[in-house]
Amino acid sequence: MTHVLDPSALTGAGSLTGPLPDPFADVTRSDDAFRAFLHGLPGVDQVGAEARVKVLGTRSIKSTAKAWAIDTAISMVDLTTLEGSDTPGKVRSLAAKARRPDPEDPGCPPVAAVCVYGDLAGVAKEALAGTGIKVAAVATAFPSGRASRAVKLADVQDAVGQGADEIDMVIDRGAFLAGRYLDVFEEIVAVKEACGSAHLKVILETGELVTLDAVRRASWLAMLAGGDFIKTSTGKISPAATLPVCLVMLEAVRDFRAATGRQVGLKPAGGIRTTKDAVKHLVLVNETAGADWLSPDWFRFGASSLLNDLLLQRQKLRTGHYSGPDHVSVD
Numbered sequence: 001m002t003h004v005l006d007p008s009a010l011t012g013a014g015s016l017t018g019p020l021p022d023p024f025a026d027v028t029r030s031d032d033a034f035r036a037f038l039h040g041l042p043g044v045d046q047v048g049a050e051a052r053v054k055v056l057g058t059r060s061i062k063s064t065a066k067a068w069a070i071d072t073a074i075s076m077v078d079l080t081t082l083e084g085s086d087t088p089g090k091v092r093s094l095a096a097k098a099r100r101p102d103p104e105d106p107g108c109p110p111v112a113a114v115c116v117y118g119d120l121a122g123v124a125k126e127a128l129a130g131t132g133i134k135v136a137a138v139a140t141a142f143p144s145g146r147a148s149r150a151v152k153l154a155d156v157q158d159a160v161g162q163g164a165d166e167i168d169m170v171i172d173r174g175a176f177l178a179g180r181y182l183d184v185f186e187e188i189v190a191v192k193e194a195c196g197s198a199h200l201k202v203i204l205e206t207g208e209l210v211t212l213d214a215v216r217r218a219s220w221l222a223m224l225a226g227g228d229f230i231k232t233s234t235g236k237i238s239p240a241a242t243l244p245v246c247l248v249m250l251e252a253v254r255d256f257r258a259a260t261g262r263q264v265g266l267k268p269a270g271g272i273r274t275t276k277d278a279v280k281h282l283v284l285v286n287e288t289a290g291a292d293w294l295s296p297d298w299f300r301f302g303a304s305s306l307l308n309d310l311l312l313q314r315q316k317l318r319t320g321h322y323s324g325p326d327h328v329s330v331d
Contacts, residue, residue, distance in 0.1 A: 024224055024259075024260070028224070030182070031181065034181045034182050035179060038181055038220060038221060041216055042216075043213055044211075044212035044213050044248055049248060053243035053244055053246075057280045059283050061279055061283075066317065067317050069282055070310055071108075071314070073282065074108065074307065074310050074311075075110070075111065075112060076301050077303055077310075078111070079303070079307060080115040080269075080302055080303060082117060082236075086116065091120045091123045094114055094124075095124055095133075096127070098113075098114050098128065098133050099128070099133065101307060105314075110131065110132075111307065113135065113166060114134075115137070115138065116136075116138075117137065117138060117142075118137040118139050118156075118164065119158075119162070120137075121137040121162040121163050124163075125163030134165040135166070136166040136168055137159035137164035137168070138168045139152070139159050142168070144170070145170040145171060145205075146174075149187055149190065152169075152187070156191055156194040156195060166198055166199045166201060167195050168267075169202055170203045171188065171203065171218065171222070172187060175187075176209070176214075176221075177208075177214075185221055192225065199229065200227050200228050201231045202225070203269075205233055205234055205237065206218075206232045206233060206239075206241075206242075207233060208237065212244060212245065215245055215249065220256065227264060230252070230253065230264060230267070231266075232267070232268045232270065233302075234269070234270070237270075238270075238271070241270050246266070246268050253266055254288065265299060265300065266298070267299070268302065269301070269303070273305050275309050275313040278301060278310065
């Protein structure tokens with residue numbers, strides 16, 4: 001089994017400074033202190049985590065509960081296009097779908113956000129004006145994160161200047177895996193400052209972190225540095241958003257709020273393609289972090305093809321039959 005963190009065991013000296021919650025104001029005073037804190041977090045029982053998600057994955061959701069789950073999942077989608085061939089026209093088309101996912105059913109909820117490269121954030125902003133749908137832009141040399149800090153900050157500032165409401169940054173996995181935790185922390189702090197009023201989602205790229213213990217450490221590091229969301233993956237490598245990884249990250253946001261009073265969101269991204277996948281994640285959220293996270297303000301799906309399957313399943317519930325694949329647009 002995975003551990004429930006005891007907040008009373010995670011206190012430090014010092015006053016509130018920068019983005020750090022008060023109980024942790026002293027843990028980043030040095031590399032050694034930060035390493036001791038992160039490696040002092042409870043270890044993750046991988047076998048237990050896998051068994052837990054397997055049990056929760058068998059939950060059956062029917063009828064009205066399934067209808068609620070589908071609409072909730074649609075409202076949590078960050079509809080994403082992150083290809084080198086992206087054009088303003090494609091982004092406008094995606095924005096139209098975000099506003100009215102099912103043109104034949106005005107009761108279908110809009111998605112939470114449209115996620116694009118920073119240079120197209122202005123196009124998305126204009127296309128979504130007045131809708132309340134957020135514009136998310138990837139930044140900090142996405143997806144590799146391999147650039148100087150000055151370049152990364154300029155990337156963020158450009159996206160925010162074009163109208164991005166949310167920034168999805170990637171951490172320096174090389175620095176993290178080498179144990180240079182304070183370097184990673186300080187970079188997130190600098191990016192958070194560059195975001196201004198935009199929310200910051202911190203991408204851990206969990207497929208490169210190897211162990212669930214490393215995922216837990218990276219989650220806490222990102223939250224301590226001021227991230228508004230922690231995000232599993234860029235979607236560019238495999239594995240991406242696995243259920244055991246999401247379990248560990250949900251435990252982290254739950255325990256972080258218990259210890260600090262600050263709630264942080266979670267965004268799994270990459271490989272979530274079906275309604276069944278989405279429902280398994282919603283069950284995991286409810287059973288691990290709690291109902292407070294069952295909102296687009298605190299949980300998102302980074303996805304492109306997922307929305308199409310949700311729409312097909314939604315129509316099946318509404319009409320009693322499946323439509324052909326041409327019922328939904330191909331993004």
